[in-house]
Amino acid sequence: MRTWCQTFYPANMKSNNLAKRTEYDVFNERLSLALCHRTKAEVSAILGVNPRTLRRWEVRQSRPEYHALDAYNRNLQRLLPFSQNENDSGSFRFIDLFAGIGGIRAAFEEIGGACVFTSEWDSYAQKTYAENWSNSHRIEGDITKIDVLDIPDHDVLLAGFPCQPFSIAGVSKKNALGRAHGFHDETQGTLFFDVCRIIEAKEPRAFLLENVKNLVSHDKGKTFSVIKRSLEDLGYNIYYRVIDGAHFVPQHRERIMIVGFREQVAFDFEAQSLPAKGQRTMKDILHKTDGSEPRLDHDGERFFDHKKNRVQPKYTLTDKLWEYLYNYAEKHRAKGNGFGYGLVYPDSVARTLSARYYKDGSEILVYQGARKNPRRLTPRECARLMGFPDSFRIPVSDTRAYKQFGNSVVVDVVRHVAKAMRPMLEVEVLQPELPLRRGTNT
């Protein structure tokens, strides 16, 4: 028999219907859920109200005053258990922001999470995402337009947000006064601001933010210090580390992983050692021409001609393009610059696959012998280079697919971090940190 809790939680958390939820709806949901897991005495103590008031709120005979709701909601949120619900496919809930094609999601589903909200505004990325991930929620668009009240409660927030400079000039002192968190003024107008406003409102137990390595040095280090300060201001303990994809796949791809926990936890990036770099090389991801290339129903012959055992000829560079790339590189070499194409061989580790790969493919060109022009990777090979399994479907054009994989993450890198985060999500919920405003209960 399903308990009341089991029926209540998913209905509210997963439906994601976009009828406007009010802060009172959030309060009622959190109160009901807290009462599933804690005694009335515990809940009234944490809210600082007497049990009779609590009872009236529970049966909706009365409700808290509006100005106190925020504090009550925060403290109720702290009481909620680390989600464990048999009606979810996962043991914790996460949201997937700037979701792209779901590379970060892949790793967090693997460690037992259930995705309860997705935002990605590019319709082609949405198409790939929808084809590969089964959702009981729809994929939302522009995150800047989404009200936090429409985002379900969750344990973990995931975001590979685009890096933008913060222009903090012109912030008046007056503006800054009276704000609980500095990010309001320092990051306004950036997508990081949206990440912060969601963290502020939803207080997930943890988050993982992913970005390019240069985030640390961007704008002479100012960008990163604003990011770190903003997250710490929001009450989180922050850890970060640059990890190279070459530990797992044959691609140098250095990305910063920023992890935050609301509670004091013993998180340690070093807890699990990384495999040595370069153990996997291009031969592990290139199409096999010895007859062993698997035939994938969803790819058919799109990338590989299984009868002739060769990559489709359209991926070989035309004479014109190869000549151009070759001459361009020679010109720069003569001047002592290192610019140019990157040829890869079976034992190579490739350069970083970029979102511009569709243009000429120059950063990773597969050597095909002295008599033949090199070729680009096929989108399937790009998927493998990013750690996506062959079951991952590619329902968009090659151009779109190159962009999507070039924007994505090395799934194995995220898996590594997700596994280190997983035990930390189990720690006991602590006492509320924010003092409640007194004399506000009705």
Ligand SMILES: C[S@@+](CC[C@H](N)C(=O)[O-])C[C@H]1O[C@@H](n2cnc3c(N)ncnc32)[C@H](O)[C@@H]1O
């Ligand atoms: C660096 S990519 C992240 C890719 C993702 N981690 C993955 O594994 O595919 C950033 C994504 O954010 C999306 N994006 C940028 N601005 C957005 C916005 N305002 N609302 C929603 N998505 C946005 C882009 O379309 C892009 O797919």
